[in-house]
Amino acid sequence: MASEFAVEMRDVVKRFVTPEGNEIAAVDHVTMQIKNGEFFSMLGSSGCGKTTSLRMIAGFEWPSDGEVYIEGKPMGHTPPYQRKVNTVFQSYALFQHMSVYQNIAFGLEMEGAGADEIKKRVGRALEMVQLTGMERRKPRQLSGGQQQRVAVARALVKTPDVLLLDEPLGALDLKLRKEMQLELKALQQQLGITFIYVTHDQEEALTMSDRIAVMSKGRVQQLATPVEIYERPVNKFVADFIGESNFLEGTIKALSAKEASVFIPALNAEVKGMPMSPSLVNGEEVVVSIRPEKLRIVDGPAKGEGLFKARVVNSVYIGSDTHVYLDVHGIRLKVMEQNRISRLDPSSFYVKEQEITIYLMPENTLVLKKE
Numbered sequence: 001m002a003s004e005f006a007v008e009m010r011d012v013v014k015r016f017v018t019p020e021g022n023e024i025a026a027v028d029h030v031t032m033q034i035k036n037g038e039f040f041s042m043l044g045s046s047g048c049g050k051t052t053s054l055r056m057i058a059g060f061e062w063p064s065d066g067e068v069y070i071e072g073k074p075m076g077h078t079p080p081y082q083r084k085v086n087t088v089f090q091s092y093a094l095f096q097h098m099s100v101y102q103n104i105a106f107g108l109e110m111e112g113a114g115a116d117e118i119k120k121r122v123g124r125a126l127e128m129v130q131l132t133g134m135e136r137r138k139p140r141q142l143s144g145g146q147q148q149r150v151a152v153a154r155a156l157v158k159t160p161d162v163l164l165l166d167e168p169l170g171a172l173d174l175k176l177r178k179e180m181q182l183e184l185k186a187l188q189q190q191l192g193i194t195f196i197y198v199t200h201d202q203e204e205a206l207t208m209s210d211r212i213a214v215m216s217k218g219r220v221q222q223l224a225t226p227v228e229i230y231e232r233p234v235n236k237f238v239a240d241f242i243g244e245s246n247f248l249e250g251t252i253k254a255l256s257a258k259e260a261s262v263f264i265p266a267l268n269a270e271v272k273g274m275p276m277s278p279s280l281v282n283g284e285e286v287v288v289s290i291r292p293e294k295l296r297i298v299d300g301p302a303k304g305e306g307l308f309k310a311r312v313v314n315s316v317y318i319g320s321d322t323h324v325y326l327d328v329h330g331i332r333l334k335v336m337e338q339n340r341i342s343r344l345d346p347s348s349f350y351v352k353e354q355e356i357t358i359y360l361m362p363e364n365t366l367v368l369k370k371e
């Protein structure tokens with residue numbers, strides 16, 4: 001292949017004029033390189049510029065600035081049908097009056113492919129999504145998940161190098177969505193083609209992706225693997241957006257190459273040996289981030305390194321876990337504990353106003369820039 005990258009966005013900007021006459025940058029200097037065969041996701045809340053980015057890759061929109069490259073070639077104003085990409089849209093709107101076969105064949109017919117060619121390719125696409133035998137059904141005679149697979153087959157039949165998927169599972173209920181996530185991921189691995197997947201659902205992105213671009217307000221906040229994004233978010237926004245986090249304010253007292261000691265007023269203590277994000281300086285005011293599942297409630301008094309006294313504000317049993325809300329000198333902290341043992345005895349649960357000890361392990365924290 002010509003390029004290591006299936007798709008690149010280089011410093012892409014897309015400006016729109018709103019009906020009120022204001023100019024907004026829906027996509028604001030976005031650079032990302034999507035590798036061949038990668039399952040790549042753009043993740044962010046509604047309005048952060050995901051669909052606009054995807055539409056520029058597909059060729060439905062053109063950048064105001066910067067350039068989209070497909071297989072190393074600048075796309076300029078190349079129209080959608082000349083790009084080796086195909087899109088599965090959010091509202092996958094199948095033609096209700098047409099059979100599964102006709103829905104999938106439609107694009108090929110429009111291109112003027114021959115009948116034999118169409119039959120062969122539709123057959124293959126149906127095989128890929130495991131719907132062989134269903135070709136005569138109408139969409140309403142299929143389950144939501146099967147309809148979704150028809151939409152994927154309709155895009156795959158054109159043998160794109162890159163499949164663009166814009167929140168394709170948004171209309172499905174939670175259970176089916178989880179099944180389809182695994183199915184789509186398996187399909188992508190089996191086909192070996194590049195998927196660029198847009199979602200606002202962080203769990204979905206973490207489940208499926210090789211790499212994720214976390215976006216906010218038209219910009220990429222972090223582009224990394226799911227593990228890096230969860231374990232080493234680069235800023236407070238990402239730490240807060242992906243999963244949950246407790247934040248404690250503090251001041252850096254000492255620094256080494258990768259670790260910091262931070263004085264945290266809420267704990268009235270200096271915590272040493274905490275991993276930190278790059279480019280922080282001594283004396284800087286920072287936030288220390290710690291995930292609820294990484295904070296521990298321990299037996300015994302709060303005496304010793306990393307041990308602190310806290311008061312239970314609320315304890316919420318949710319079956320698999322218990323969420324314990326704590327107060328530490330006026331600061332709220334959340335602890336998530338897995339319920340690994342089956343028990344009914346009320347005295348085995350935390351109660352309001354109970355004094356407990358928490359253990360803050362420096363390795364489990366992350367020092368971040370205060371924004």
Ligand SMILES: Nc1ncnc2c1ncn2[C@@H]1O[C@H](COP(=O)(O)OP(=O)(O)O)[C@@H](O)[C@H]1O
Nearest residue numbers: 016017018026045046047048049050051052053
């Ligand atoms: N054609 C358009 N004209 C004006 N504003 C638009 C247009 N398309 C998108 N926008 C605006 O650009 C921003 C990003 O939109 P979009 O890319 O659809 O976000 P997302 O898919 O992440 O929800 C939003 O503020 C949206 O209102």
Ligand SMILES: [Mg+2]
Nearest residue numbers: 050051052166
């Ligand atoms: Mg969108």
